[in-house]
Amino acid sequence: MTTRTMVVVVPHWSLVAGGIAPEVAAVVVRANRVIDVTPAANSDGVEVGMRRREAQGRCPSVAVIEHDPDLDARRFEPVVAALETFTPRVELLGQGRCSFPTRGPSRYFGGDEALAASIATATDAELAHIFDQDEAPHQYATCVGVADGLFAASMAAELPHGNSEFYGRLRLVKPGSSREFVAPMSVSALRRWSAPLDNGEHLVDLFWRLGLSTLGLVAEIPEADLLARFGADGSTAHRLASGLDERPPDTRPVPPESHVEAELDPPAERVDTASFVAKMLADQLHTRLAADGLACTRIIVEAVTEKGETLSRVWRHEGALSAVDVADRVRWQLDGWLTSSRQPTSAISHIRLIPDEVIADRGRQLGFWGGQQLETDRAARALARVQGLLGAEAVSVPERRGGRNEVDAVGTVALTLVDLTDETRGIDAPSAAAPWPGRLPAPSPTAIHAERRLVQVIDVAGQRVTVSGRGDLSAEPEAVIDGRHRLRVVGWAGPWPIDECWWDTTRHQRRARFQIVTDDGAAHMVSLLNNEWAIDASYE
């Protein structure tokens, strides 16, 4: 049995939240990738998934906006408040998306269609408010989908109508026909709309290669066979492809007394004070549920002010909500409430988190680095703060490039170009895998001088040591003169010549490298380039 569900989606929500009109060429980027694009920029050929540079190349006038999940959530609050006048059971799915079961409200408002139409009108009015116009831009008009089950309803809401580039406004799937509705869809829909799949990317890819191109074909295979071949993911995929809810409806009863709450004394007037408490509560709830072997998929966040005003929201997640997820949601909700037009008249004095739906915690396998993801998130936030202080280019991360010189074997790239939270992030540039004959073996120098430190290398007679075109030394090096210091050479080896980029007149360089240990115990990589001796790097 599946619940008849209505999904309400505001397309291009991150652009709407930023108040960007569709005629403006703009993109929203996260970790250097375009995640949303206005119709104007889209007509110039900018697409979702491009790199920032690529997008700017296609459309030089494009405005680049950094993704701000806090802003997205804050601006969505009035929209949810408008929907709450129709039904009390609005569940927030994510930025610009929410859903609710239609059984009650649709009887009251005269059927699914009438309900969908009045909801779309109410939401559009809120959007018009954001843009300060009488009407919301038609490209951003609200989409509503009604179907049995969340998966089918999401698809009904978000699929484009025919070949038109605009989203469909209302799409109703008849009761009991969700399976027929999803059957002709491509299997890649699984990737887009179902977080419960642990490894959706891989599964969809596999289905494609096996010739299962539509959901209908997947649904035809017996569930037991899919389970046997693909594990739990296969079984979930079968449920979704058959138009059912992602989980069988036998969710466990929520253990009594599992909610957590905290009194704020003194009451919090600012979001950050309240969200600090929320973080603590979220951790507490998470540990309590984990002790029972449960994970939360839907949570009610309630905030009460000193004067008794209450704001309660239901947050839903297709997978399971982690402690950080919950804390984020509380912050978003409070942020939205305190900045909206219906803001409370007094400070927040009470926060309560109530798990509304729990599932048995299957223990999501989070790749090789597993539980360390939390630490990475924390580090990424701190580094972002430093970027705010010093400028975006100030922070960099290593990238393995390979090369004959230790000096360029591992370089750095600006942090803005990588997504630290991506678990599969590698640090190898394509050139790292190539063989680099002529590389000196380990140990590598620990200090690399950005500018070559010019020195003199002399022989026993006080003459400058030179290297011939064939790599012959004029004499044994006896001393290195570094500024005013004269350091006796106690050990040396070389020359190891390299002749790089001989095909390119500007980058061509011939260099003779040496390792030299001086009598003060220091070891250096010294090289002769363009007839100048210099220290390239030191072993400190």
Next chain:
Amino acid sequence: MAGVTPQLCDSPSSSGAGSELKGELDDALRGLATLTSPVTLAKDKALPVNEAASALLPRGVLQRGMSITIRGKVRRSLALVLAAQASSEGSWVVFVGVGGIGLAAAEEFGLNLSRVALIDDPGDDWATVVAALVGSVDVIVTETPARVRQRDGRRLSARLRERGSVIVELQRNAEAVLQGDVTLNTDTVAWEGLNRGHGRLQQRRVIVRTGGRGAAAKGAKVEMWLPGNKGRAELISSSANNGRDGSLTTYNTIADVADLTARLRSRRAVS
């Protein structure tokens, strides 16, 4: 609080007492030990280190909240050795103002480069930048900045103890900003593998003299290969200085112990 050794030294009041008194004393001490035992042990709040680095540190671990000052010629290599094990077990290591650190060398010493970030030039905001990282990043390696106020250093040390990161400061010529809990003075003894005209750098013998505050105060002289012929650091020998040992507190009389026990018990009851 320092641990109490169950065996007391000879004291006037216990020397003439019989086994009855000794039993009473043991009971009192046992009670004291349970009352004073910390809820979280110090070793749980520590970052892992490899064998060579553990010889340099008091209790052999990188205690969270600790600051370490490294002086001398081999400071960069030593900093990498200290951070290596923690990094390979998932901690983040951030280099602040350590220009041109050899990342290839860092990897050879065992750091996981996918959990490393660099802030090459913090400029005048050094203290703010480091403070922002403390608590979010496990290990921060930094070089003494050219201009910094001592006040910032003290504030940073306090924040460090509260938030539980570890700062490794590479001291240049100036005075160290953070008066490190542990100070390591490094000195190169000799490189091996390189002769006059042939061979290549292979391994370096290094002497580190440790010192510092608290448990580190007694100091030690550690000799190690840095790097050894396998690229990592290898311990050669370690000898502790024979000196005073401040970590043991000696109680003289049963009365002292009983008094202390009663005080602690009442404090527990109140809280």
